Amino acid sequence: MRVFTAPECADHEPGVGHPEARIRLAAVLAALRGDPAIVVSSSPPAALAPLLARHSAAYLATIETTSAAGGGVFDEDTSASAATWGAVLGASGAALAALDCAISDRGHAFAAIRPPGHHALRDRAMGFCFVNHAAVLAAEAHRRGAGRVLIVDWDVHHGNGTQALIETEPTTRFISMHQSPWWPGSGAASERGAGNVFNIPQAAGLAPTVYLEALWDGIAAATDDWLPEIVLVSAGYDGMSGDPLGGFTLEPEHYAEWTRRLRERFPRAPIAMVMEGGYAPERLAAGVLATVRALGG
Numbered sequence: 309m310r311v312f313t314a315p316e317c318a319d320h321e322p323g324v325g326h327p328e329a330r331i332r333l334a335a336v337l338a339a340l341r342g343d344p345a346i347v348v349s350s351s352p353p354a355a356l357a358p359l360l361a362r363h364s365a366a367y368l369a370t371i372e373t374t375s376a377a378g379g380g381v382f383d384e385d386t387s388a389s390a391a392t393w394g395a396v397l398g399a400s401g402a403a404l405a406a407l408d409c410a411i412s413d414r415g416h417a418f419a420a421i422r423p424p425g426h427h428a429l430r431d432r433a434m435g436f437c438f439v440n441h442a443a444v445l446a447a448e449a450h451r452r453g454a455g456r457v458l459i460v461d462w463d464v465h466h467g468n469g470t471q472a473l474i475e476t477e478p479t480t481r482f483i484s485m486h487q488s489p490w491w492p493g494s495g496a497a498s499e500r501g502a503g504n505v506f507n508i509p510q511a512a513g514l515a516p517t518v519y520l521e522a523l524w525d526g527i528a529a530a531t532d533d534w535l536p537e538i539v540l541v542s543a544g545y546d547g548m549s550g551d552p553l554g555g556f557t558l559e560p561e562h563y564a565e566w567t568r569r570l571r572e573r574f575p576r577a578p579i580a581m582v583m584e585g586g587y588a589p590e591r592l593a594a595g596v597l598a599t600v601r602a603l604g605g
């Protein structure tokens with residue numbers, strides 16, 4: 309069971325009292341390092357080239373210069389500190405290392421990282437996110453020869469950034485289950501992109517098995533005649549019961565069950581997961597641990 313992280317991820321500081329706090333990743337890494345079967349590796353920072361597949365050079369330069377100046381506000385809930393650019397490159401580096409592990413057939417892999425990515429747009433930070441790791445990995449997987457890339461987004465919020473970045477790209481299919489109505493407001497089932505977008509909006513407060521089966525039915529429908537060569541997961545854990553930013557009712561066992569089902573349904577497709585949301589640190593840690601254990605079989 310391979311997990312990749314980067315020490316720089318710990319240093320991003322989005323502001324006092326912000327839910328995307330340093331303690332999140334610290335709790336995750338403590339849980340993972342407590343299991344001797346899990347190998348946690350530190351990755352070098354990403355180069356710019358893979359990020360430029362999804363983001364403009366001018367936007368990336370803005371993150372870098374804002375960090376160099378000590379930090380600044382990008383939107384109402386997304387701020388950079390002096391360490392943010394380094395954390396973004398570290399997070400992308402760990403995500404790319406997880407992808408490389410999966411593609412090189414060394415096994416499924418999980419990137420334990422922050423800041424998250426699935427709200428980030430081509431030229432704009434949004435919703436705690438600066439660089440869209442899932443979309444960057446999909447582009448990199450294509451560049452390395454994968455013809456069909458599946459992105460599953462089980463964060464409680466709609467992955468609007470990922471959708472916007474891949475919605476004209478039939479070689480990538482994107483499935484997002486998310487709370488609705490809820491921030492950021494997008495993600496209706498009618499948003500289909502080039503036929504490659506599959507949104508599954510769900511009400512808050514339902515039984516966890518309803519969410520479990522709804523996402524699975526969506527995955528089955530989206531891949532009925534289309535077998536992915538690689539599976540990417542925007543693995544958010546703010547859908548867990550008790551999360552302050554979501555109203556779903558999931559438990560660690562449900563993320564493990566999705567992971568087992570993905571392995572069984574796509575036995576030839578390696579899986580690379582990137583951590584997204586999850587704002588109750590101990591719950592997040594339990595969810596990630598269950599997922600990584602299920603990735604390892």
Ligand SMILES: [Zn+2]
Nearest residue numbers: 463465546585
């Ligand atoms: Zn979220």
